[in-house]
Amino acid sequence: MSTHREPPPRSESGLPLALAITDVRVAFGGTVALDGASLAVRPGTVHALLGENGAGKTTLMRVAFGLVAPDAGTMHRAGVPYAPRTPREAIAAGLGMVFQHFSLVPAMTVAENIALGGSGAFDPQREARRVRALAERTGLAIDPTLRIAEASIGMQQRSEILKALSRDASVLMLDEPTAVLAPQDAAELLQWVRRFARDGRAVVLVTHRLQDALAVSDDITVLRRGRTVLADAAERLDEGALARAMVGEASIQVDVPRVAADADRTKPVALRARGVSAIDATGRTRVDDVDLDVHAGEVLGVAAIEGEGQHELLRLLAGRLRPSRGSLERPPVVAFVPEDRHRDAVVLDATLTENFALRELGTRRGRMPWSALAAQTTTAIDAFDVRAPGADVAMRTLSGGNQQKFVLARELADRPPALVIENPTRGLDIRAADAVRAAIRRAADDGTAVVVHSGDLDELLLMADRVVVMTRGRLLPVTRDRDTIARAMIGTAPSARTA
């Protein structure tokens, strides 16, 4: 059943492999995370590591980076046996790692963050010069004096990459780097990855996006349930083959059934904003005089590149942020699924039942009806196909996709009149993403007014009945046409203000 071949000790060119991982096994307690996982990275290539959530991609990277000691298996770096016990040893061997969750100090500048972990005296001016030179040499432009707290996600990621490069990484491992980026930033990053790999260095791109893998990589390895099930050159593979390898032979539904683009807008308005503005703590206007009606049963897509005020607009509509000006009409309870679910939507160390009970906890009185809540939780996780052994396990034990399905299940449990959802499928695999999109559509068909923002424009078009574009805090109504929307998002189409 496995099409996996032993990685050759050397690449065809005769050079030793930049990084060779052979038959690694890792078990945490009783759970086997990796078993028979292999990866052969040739120098001068971009290597995509594909797999569903929970397939073991991140664990394999943690093994390579010295964060997890494998129970069995071998590793070689440039032909030499390699067994890092700490990230420090991995860095010394020329590896660099950028995780999905960045490890940057928000209060510090880009240069300070990059200097962290180095040695000797710290001289801000010299460090800034060094970072500027590094940025120039590597083609990753950045302002070294920018404070991380004020940097966009894209710039934070850039800082992480520069941090790795400042320690002379020649094998760069990036964990889902495009998941957090707006489409054009993602495209730019992937182009950079290609250039970087050219001169004998190598990049391991951990991703669940087939298109990214096929577009940018030379070789592709697919992990499924901790095992390498496919390893081949990208040119010999296509989306179908990769998808089959990732999820097994089960049929995959790529599209979601969607009603006509012009949804029924005769239904009552569930959310109404009139002249709404939001000014943040630093005095910047994030949402500027917005008028908006969202009708019951429609899915309204908010298209925007990063940091244009959509974050605040969604929170205003969800009742999680108070408007500085203007009036908002909304039902007393608005279901809300924020993008940072680990921080804002769930308590990782609490059980599923306790997380379910979070909803409307602020107004609950008296005793907690735990047994009734446990029953409701079980019903909800069944209805949304959340894969969990039971309602009493900790949220932390669920995969990212199941966590997101759980949050949706909770928020939609009592058919709320409105749902606000932000980057609903970020970091999820194909099947989980499909399930999430289908659940959103079902909610709308049941009469819920849905407002959705996704950094992925194609996904937004797939989901939304109607699209508005947000730039610099203002809303532009647009036609449902990909090109028009994309131009409006980056501000190159002033004539977009039509519909």
Next chain:
Amino acid sequence: MTPARRAGIACVAAIGGVGALALLLAVFGYSPADGLLAFWRGSVGTSYALWSATLVRAIPLSLAGLGVALAIRGGRLNVGAEGQLLAGATAGALVAQLLGAVEGGTATGGGMSAALTTPIVLIAGALAGAAWASVAAWLRERFGVLEVISTIMLNFIAVHLVGALVRGVLQEPTRVYPQSATLAAAARLPVLVPTTRLHAGALLAITLAALLWWTLRYTALGFRVRVVGESAAAAASAGGIDVARVAVMSFAVSGALAGLAGAVEYAGVTYALYENLSPGYGYTAIAVALLARLNPLWVIASGVLFGALQAGGAAMQRDAGVPATLVQMIEAILIIAIVLVDRASRRRAAEAGT
């Protein structure tokens, strides 16, 4: 964690503790045998030590420990239990004085009945502790002053305030000793077990531990406190909880429990207010809460353990001639050892669990 595992940890900690104790005594030139014997006899080795020393000390440690545990559950570190405890004792003495429920006072022969005076003294202590803690909570919410800093400062203020009061308005009638008038016998907390010093405060501590455990586990109020402590962002966003309000409230109740510890100590043990009323109960309460893993029921067990430690330490000083400074050092080292063993075992358990 299984009870067997807990028992195992306790054994390792105990053996390590005894070893460290013997070693320290030897290093400083005292007989380890005499010292250990005195420690044993003074803590749990005799029934008098158990009922009249260890358990009596466990009462304020448990009450203040409950307070510290509640604050941490709500996401705030209350290092100010010592000051809140002194505020509670002070309020208790002040109220007793005002009601004339002190020896030589107006109410000794009649006036307000003792059955009423004792609860009023305790309630005053709890309110004073809550008020003292609320200063820190307010500074945090209004100005962002970290409670770790403000509560320590409030501890110093409380100590010196007590010092000033017992030399001023609260000084006993003869004006000789720096302490308040003695609480009238009728207003004292009753002794639970005849011929011992164990007083009704023990029942209060156990009842409040059970109540706090139940509240945290089974009520919306308690669940809000837990959620705010574990993830303030999720509490606000997903739960629609007023995080600041919950944090301030749980911090105030935390102070009330520490204040109650002070009033109970006054009404059950010392019967007078003076500067050294607490041998650092409020500080040890932090270790009590942490060792109990913030579980109110375990706080009682943990309080008894630390009560034994302090009673044994006092006996070493009294019966084996070990100087007080060395005893305090040994106590501190034992606390570190216990917390360390507990931490290490917890980390092992966590690694095995993931």
